[in-house]
Amino acid sequence: MNRVTGPRLLLALLLVTLLALQLRLWFGEGSLRHGLALQQNVAELEQETxxxxxxxxxxxxxxxxxxxxxxxxxxxxxxxxxxIRDGETFYLVLDRDVAQ
Incomplete structure (x- = not known):
């Protein structure tokens, strides 16, 4: 390996690893967005309960x-x-607005 190629390869590998970790942090399962969605779901379920x-x-x-x-x-x-019991009289009173 060349002296310059080794550090560049290591730097590229570290950048790819960092990018993969960032993608998981922001978009994967257990990400911040996923956590916020779960918190909202818990709040809705608590209200329903x-x-x-x-x-x-x-x-x-x-x-x-x-x-x-x-x-x-x-x-x-x-x-x-x-x-209606025996002996009771039932009266139905209609509201004029509803009757028309």
Whole structure:
């Protein structure tokens, strides 16, 4: 090997290695961009988890109400199923804006 060729070859090898490491740092798996995308995904999943926790709390409260008495069952039947007891009179009031 020539005296000049050895250091140039070593320098070229080091530059190629540095370039490969930089490419992995910026674009490969585990890169900065990949890490930011994962952090954003975690934040979205945490928000969804919190929304589901709130929904579960409301459902647990409904279950507790249903276990305590029949008033809640009647309220749900009236609201969702249109329950009318014997002897009650049902009046339907229409809003003028909606009726036209």
């Amino acid at each position: 919190e929304r589901l926790r709130d929904r579960n709390r409301l459902m647990a409260a409904d279950v507790a109400d249903l276990k305590q008495g029949l008033d809640t069952v009647e309220e749900i039947a009236r609201r969702d199923l249109g329950l």
